[in-house]
Amino acid sequence: MTTMTAKIHFREIEGRSAGYLALLAGLLVLVGLGLLAAVLKGSYGHHITGMNNQVVWGLPHIFAIFLIVAASGALNAASFASVFGRVAYKPLARLSGLLAMTLLIGGLVILVLDLGRPDRLVVAMTHYNFKSIFAWNIFLYTGFLAVVAVYLWFMMERRMTRYVPVAGYGAFLWRLILTTGTGSIFGFLVAREAYDAAILAPMFIAMSFSLGMAVFILVVMAVFSGTGRPLGDLILRRMKNLLGIFVAGVLYFVLAYHLTNLYATRLHGIEAFVLLNGGIYTFLFWFVQIGLGSILPIVLLFHPVWSRARHVIAAAAGLVIVGGLAQLYVIVIGGQAYPLDLFPGYDTSSTFFDGVVASYTPSLPELMLGVGGAAFAFLLLAVVMKFLRILPTSLADEMVDPHVSGTASTAQSAPAGA
Numbered sequence: 001m002t003t004m005t006a007k008i009h010f011r012e013i014e015g016r017s018a019g020y021l022a023l024l025a026g027l028l029v030l031v032g033l034g035l036l037a038a039v040l041k042g043s044y045g046h047h048i049t050g051m052n053n054q055v056v057w058g059l060p061h062i063f064a065i066f067l068i069v070a071a072s073g074a075l076n077a078a079s080f081a082s083v084f085g086r087v088a089y090k091p092l093a094r095l096s097g098l099l100a101m102t103l104l105i106g107g108l109v110i111l112v113l114d115l116g117r118p119d120r121l122v123v124a125m126t127h128y129n130f131k132s133i134f135a136w137n138i139f140l141y142t143g144f145l146a147v148v149a150v151y152l153w154f155m156m157e158r159r160m161t162r163y164v165p166v167a168g169y170g171a172f173l174w175r176l177i178l179t180t181g182t183g184s185i186f187g188f189l190v191a192r193e194a195y196d197a198a199i200l201a202p203m204f205i206a207m208s209f210s211l212g213m214a215v216f217i218l219v220v221m222a223v224f225s226g227t228g229r230p231l232g233d234l235i236l237r238r239m240k241n242l243l244g245i246f247v248a249g250v251l252y253f254v255l256a257y258h259l260t261n262l263y264a265t266r267l268h269g270i271e272a273f274v275l276l277n278g279g280i281y282t283f284l285f286w287f288v289q290i291g292l293g294s295i296l297p298i299v300l301l302f303h304p305v306w307s308r309a310r311h312v313i314a315a316a317a318g319l320v321i322v323g324g325l326a327q328l329y330v331i332v333i334g335g336q337a338y339p340l341d342l343f344p345g346y347d348t349s350s351t352f353f354d355g356v357v358a359s360y361t362p363s364l365p366e367l368m369l370g371v372g373g374a375a376f377a378f379l380l381l382a383v384v385m386k387f388l389r390i391l392p393t394s395l396a397d398e399m400v401d402p403h404v405s406g407t408a409s410t411a412q413s414a415p416a417g418a
Helices: 018-044 059-074 076-082 087-113 118-126 133-156 158-187 200-227 233-263 265-275 280-302 310-337 364-387
Strands: none
Touching (some): 018 200, 059 087, 059 310, 076 158, 087 118, 087 200, 087 364, 158 200, 200 233, 233 280, 233 310, 265 280, 265 310, 280 310
């Protein structure tokens, strides 16, 4: 049953507190480290990274893909309000749209700077090979930014309010197409046995819902705590329940993916590599992705007692993010590390690593670039919230649902500042 929210008031954050300035300073330092890593890679080449002829997509791509996938899922709250009529999420729709844009920008910044020669991006943007999914993704990413920007404008401009549902439907469909395109980057690569699977597209859509919701929950909790705005249990409980469902959905797709591969004899080698004898990849799959990143968060989010504590919800969301990064590491890097089957059904040997599992160890510049891109996304978010009315002044339970008495909220009222 849909609840009716009280009248919503939005305000900018003040942005004068020591905590806010310290946050900006910390994010600027991380962004600076990312730029330093990009300069080093541009000056000395990719040999300073762990990437090589076999593993050409390294740790920066893990961060970039994570941010791009999470950007799609960060739009969850806005979609629930505009598309599915869940007006309880309407106060968070603006923050949802803005976070989606900044996360995508952060991911694209990593990809551009990882080129070593960012100016070569002009070539990619002016010469298209429409048989390549990479070419299509350029339109999908820039289109997503444009669609969500219009969506956000409609939400903030009173004269355009009547068009918000239309923009919401458009943004929802575009986010599904965008994430399908991201998953299809791997699904279309027939040369890699770990990829070449149609199920990767819907799996990435499911991952976007879970990762985006996890990031969004942490951002909401941090922003409302930092600005002293009331955050009731009602909306938080709804979001954590959705996060648990989304994580279970991802787990289902992972199970279906591996069971399908195990059914095909030609894929037993890659499945044994990931599930049994892949070393770091097997560890990341079972312990981090499945254990810490899926099963444990589901237990925490649905436990009748533990799930009531906000620090438990935050911990579960953090574990989902860690599990998502591990999952992308296994898919992207593990899929490249496994040797190519150049001639199926035949044994091949040469001096060029045929049949040998490729080695890859992430370097410090790669980590700096990835973290710097993520920091840039949150820096944009923090700065824009200071100048635009993105945040509601209150998300106390009685604001989300007027049928709830004012005493039901456990959040403490405080002036909206930062």
